[in-house]
Amino acid sequence: MLQTLEKRIKRHVIGRAHDFFAVTVPGFEAICAGELTALGLNGRTVFGGVEFSARLHEAYRANLTLRTANRILMRIHSFRAIAFRSLEKAASQFPWELFLPAGTTPKLHVTTHHCRLHHTDAIADRMAASIQERLERANPAAPSAASMLAQQVFVRGTDDRFVVSIDSSGQNLYLRGIKTHSGKAPLRETIAAAALMHAGYTGAQPFLDPMCGTGTFALEAALTAKSMPPGWFRDFAFMGWPGFRAKRWDYLRRKAAEGIQELGTHKIFASDIDPEACRQLDECIRRCTLTDAVSVVCRDFFELDPRDVTDRPGLVALNPPYGRRIGNESESRERIDATLARLRSHYAGWKFILIVPAGRERLEIGAPVQAYPFTHGGLKVSVMVGIIGSV
Ligand SMILES: C[S@@+](CC[C@H](N)C(=O)[O-])C[C@H]1O[C@@H](n2cnc3c(N)ncnc32)[C@H](O)[C@@H]1O
Incomplete structure (x- = not known):
């Protein structure tokens, strides 16, 4: 029986390509598609993500190395249902035992659009019960999965057709497993990476990350500078799947480890006016042995002179406190204007990244600026990139 299951997993899960969907922040689909192309995977951008086809081990690698994807879903089933009976039938006939570990109780996420079955909680309950029953039938001796990596199933219904995906990532991919500290309004790692x-x-x-807060920009820059995969410090849900092959995974990690570089000199400088933020970031950098890449000092941005840390222009990245998240609208405008004035007076020739709320894209910086809009936590925001002109 076990051998038969193994054979089926090999044939239906490991031995063929599957459809995946890399979920991104709306606005960063194309940049994520570019990352997939670099891995040899051709993607098709749609709103909020990129569809691509891949073998299982290629999806492992995508999870480990994509910097701008928030999650990678594997599409495994689709069916039409207009009544709970047909939904339950479709769910219980599907061979879940090939995809999810025995004993697991997956968390269901359901959305519907123009479906006769539209009670998402009821759909989730019925699907979860059918999955659990099928898994128990396939492997009645399996222990309960309390200590296993949590599994999630995403169900998206449109016009009575339901597409079912399993989540290969687990925790959102912007959680790199590096930070244990939190801050006032931390930037998502995937946004900093983009x-x-x-x-x-x-x-x-x-x-330079001179309002570093939790250090998202500096840490992402360190991973890039060291060619360290963003998922280096964390686990993924696929590690609990029956089709997971630890040897293959170890091989992928060994190959990635060969590319990681030890840096000779610091090139990444993080600072903040808040001493506690600096202390926590410094501790995090030591714990993750990123000390060759990043140094942290407590400094007011308006007193920092980049010539104190480097004699050549580089890249300075800022997301000053703004908008609804910190302070009010006029404070936000004043802060951006003061930040720009400081950049013009002290950072001529530097490239800059500035995250600004929508409507604040016109920057007096003395040179053309490119805006890359995206949506974050319901706010419309832009990544502004340009080179600072001299005053
Ligand atoms: C929106 S948060 C930055 C978040 C950061 N990018 C992150 O991912 O955690 C703004 C940060 O700017 C810092 N800050 C505010 N005024 C500053 C100043 N004059 N000089 C340096 N840092 C300042 C705050 O202490 C806060 O940590």
């Missing part, structure tokens, strides 16, 4: 890519950051140039 901004760095838009600015053409390679790790060769000096990099």
Whole structure:
């Protein structure tokens, strides 16, 4: 029986390509598609993500290395249902045992649009019960999965057709497993990564994160400069799947480890006016052995002179406190204007990244600026990239 299951997993899960969907922040689909292309995977951008086809081990690698994807879903089933009976039938006839570990109780996420079955909680309950029953039938001796990696199933219904995906990532991919500290309004790692890519950051140039907060920009820059995969410090849900092959995974990690570089000199400088934020970031950098890449000091941005840390222009990245998240609208405008004035007076020739709320894209910076709009937490925001002109 076990051998038969193994054979089926090999044939239906490991031995063929599947459809995947890399979920991104709306606005960063194309940059994520570019990352997939670099992995040899051709993607098709749609709103909020990129569809691509891949074998299982390629999806492992995508999880480990994509910097701008928030989650990678594997589409495994689709069916039409207009009544709970047909939904339950379709769910219980599907071979879940090939995809999810025995004993698991997956968390269901359901959305519907123009479906006769539209009670998402009821759909989730029925699907969960059918999945659990099928898994128990397939492997009645399985222990309960309390200690296993949590599994999630996403169900999206449109016009009575339901597409079912399993989540290969687990926790959102912007959670890199690096930070244990929190801050006032931390930037998502995937947004910082996309901004760095838009600015053409390679790790060769000096990099300044002078309102670093939790250090998202600095840490993302460090991963890039060291060629360290963003998922290096974390686990993924696929590690609990029956089709997971630890040897293959170890091989992928060994290959990635060969590319990780030890940096000779600091090129990434993080600072903040808040001493506690600096202390926590410094501790995090030591714990993750990123000390070769990043140094942290407590400093007011308006007193910091980049010539104190580097003698050549590089890239400076800022997301000053703004809008609804910190302070009010006029404070936000004043802060951006003061930040721009400081950049003009002290950072001529530097490339900059500035995250601004929508409507604030016109920047007096003395040179053309490129805007990359995206949506974050319901707010419309833009990554602004340009080179600072001299005053
Ligand atoms: C929106 S948060 C930045 C979040 C950060 N990018 C992150 O991912 O955690 C703004 C940060 O700017 C810092 N800040 C505000 N005024 C500053 C100043 N004059 N000089 C340096 N840092 C300042 C705050 O302490 C806060 O940590």
